[in-house]
Amino acid sequence: MTDSVNLNTDLTKDLGIEYPIIGGPMYPCGNPELVAAISNAGGIGVVQPITLTYVNNYEFRAGLRYIKSLSNKPIGMNALIEQSSKRYRQKMEAWVDIAxxxxxxxxxxxxxxxxxxxxxxxxxxxxxxHDVTELKWAQKGLDCGVDGLIAVNNRAGGHAGKRDMRELYELLSGQGKPLVCAGGIATAEDFIAALKLGYAGVQLGTRFIVTQECTASELYKQAILDATEKDIVMTEKVTGVPVSIINTKDLKEKGTELSGFSKKMLKGKRSKYLMRMLLAIRSFRQLKASFQDNSKGPKYWQAGKSVAGCKSIETVDDIIQSFVKAA
Ligand SMILES: Cc1cc2nc3c(=O)[nH]c(=O)nc-3n(C[C@H](O)[C@H](O)[C@H](O)COP(=O)(O)O)c2cc1C
Incomplete structure (x- = not known):
């Protein structure tokens, strides 16, 4: 039996939500129905704009309106700050304005x-x-006036950090801003452990892929249910920066290393921007095809070590209610 924990935190107050649970932005997995379901269940769903427009084929404003037709609760948006392309920056600025x-x-x-x-x-x-993995990035965000920090630890899906959730809490908690734990949360016990450490909330990705509302292919969902922590590897092969991914048969055969040419390009002062852009474009295509399972190519399925706690496909509401009841 666990002692009860307070669900009314600086995060819930800041965002005007019921429970301190963020459905993290996910390319390509954050479909509108999933975002809306997380908000409807009392957490907050976060829109990944490239998912909304490129994977789910919505014009951005129309997509947001569709989500608003499914939920009248608060939603969030992910603004990936990219320095390498002026066009991308303009696009992101326009998306933020529309949001x-x-x-x-x-x-x-x-x-x-x-x-x-x-x-x-x-x-x-x-x-x-602001998503951070180290104190120096937190400082950079705080200097820009951010209101809270999302501490991305070494068990997270997507671009994981290097430190565990306790270490990151100790490193970042003195900044006087709400701190959210991202990575490794799949069960009510994980949720309670993060709140007990002092986090103002949690951000989940992987657990919400294995839900009825997520439109990922059945193969992807089954791969998460079948995976153990040991099956999650970090690779630069997909985007040029390390991401957590399921070590599928394809990946084992082809290896998780980037080609020598790509590595060389990523080291060059000028060529690294071009290479990153090329890898990003390729990865958007590969990840989308793997998500929808409409290509014969290798499967690139992102997931974090929280696969360990993903045992069955449930509804978002059932997952959030199980957390709340246990707390
Ligand atoms: C498939 C997948 C895609 C993700 N895509 C993004 C993204 O586009 N932007 C982002 O800020 N974080 C992204 N993340 C990170 C999540 O928002 C969240 O921080 C992370 O999944 C938490 O770890 P967990 O998977 O162990 O719950 C992604 C995570 C996953 C699993």
Missing amino acids: LEEGVRFFITSLGKPDWVVEKAHNHDAKVY
């Missing part, structure tokens, strides 16, 4: 300098939380 016009009041920034997102968001009383 604000459509009433989105929560942004998660990752990578780079989030100053321009903070400026736009704060003009509308919206909150910005």
Whole structure:
């Protein structure tokens, strides 16, 4: 039996939500129905704009309106700050503006300098939380005025950090901002452990892929259910930066290393931007095809070590209620 924990935290107060649970942005897995279900269940679903437009084929504003037709609760948006392309930056700025016009009041920034997102968001009383893996990145975000930090640990899906959740809490908790634990949360016990450590909330990715609302292919969902922690490997092969991925048969055969040419290009001062862009474009295509299972090519299925706690496909509401009841 666990002692009860307080679900009314700085995160729930900041975002005006019932439970301190964020459905993390996911390329390519964050379909509109999943985002809406997480918000409807009392957490907050976060839109990944490239998922909404490229995977789910919505014009951005129309996609947001569709989500709003499924839920009248708060939702968030992921603003990946990319320095390498001016066109991408303009696109992201336009998406942030549209999101604000459509009433989105929560942004998660990752990578780079989030100053321009903070400026736009704060003009509308919206909150910005910044994904970080180290103190130096937290400092950079705080210098830009972010309202909270998402501490991405070494068990996370996507671009994982190097430190465990306890180490990261100790490193980042003195900053006077709400701290969210991202990585390794799949069960009510994981959720309670994070809150007991002092985190103001949790951000989940992998657990929400194995839900009825997520439109990932059955093969992808089954691969998560079958996987153990040991099957999760970090590879630069997909995007050029390390991501957590299931070590499938294909990947075992082909290896998780980038080609010598790609590595060389990523080392060059100028060529690294071009290489990153090329890898990003290729990875968007490969990840989408793997997610939908409509290609014969190798399967690139991102997931974190929280696969260990993913035992069955449930509804989002059942998962969130199981956390809440246990707390
Ligand atoms: C398939 C997948 C795709 C992800 N894509 C993104 C993304 O596009 N942007 C982002 O900020 N985080 C992304 N993440 C990270 C999640 O938002 C979240 O922080 C992470 O999944 C938490 O770890 P967990 O998977 O152990 O729950 C992704 C995670 C997964 C599993």
